[in-house]
Amino acid sequence: MQKIIRIAVVLTTCLLVGYLSGMVTRESITTWYPTIVKPTFNPPNWIFAPVWSILYIMMGVSGGMVWNRFEQDSENVKKAFTFFIIQLALNAAWTVIFFYFHNPFLALIEIILLWLLIFETYTQFKKIDKTAGMLLLPYLAWVSFAMVLNGSIWWLNR
Incomplete structure (x- = not known):
């Protein structure tokens, strides 16, 4: 498989996960989410879609780059991709939860x-x-922020 096709496959998969997560979010963002108490540092809703789109693109390119090393280092690529797939599933699961x-x-x-799995994937x-590893650092940083935001929302609404 050509290198570009591998990157495109992983990129498409990541964007599909992002799109499906967005579908889960849409209803709650207009019904439930406005009713909960949020911290003062909560970003405006419009910021999330472009940030996540960029992060999913970076994740997809990163994953494709690693997949492209399969012939040279199959065992490590398999291990790394296992973590990548698990963190991607956890990413989607967070939205549902x-x-x-x-x-x-x-x-x-x-x-x-999720944060631990992203760190291990990195x-x-x-x-x-x-x-490829460096491309995951903005994702790790954003999820770090999201973790603090999530914790604050839980604390303010318990």
Whole structure:
């Protein structure tokens, strides 16, 4: 498979996860979310879609870059991709837990696990391709912020 096709496959997968997560969020963002207490540092709603779009693109490119190293380092790529897939699933699960089930506490527990898996994915990717690893750092930073935001929302609404 050509390198561009691998990147395109992972990129499309990440954007699809983002799109489906957005669909889960849409209803709650106009019904439940406005009714809960949020901290003063809560960003405006419009910021989330462009930030997540950029992050999903960076994740997809990063994942594709690692997949492109399969022939040279198959065992490490398999291990790294396992973490990548798990963190991507956890990413989607957080949206369902927080926005569909309206459960900030369970979402907080889940996002801590998500952060750990993103960090491990970054660590594994960095061993295979330094640039691929670096592409995950903004994602790790944003999820760090989201974890603090999630924790604050839970605390303010308990």
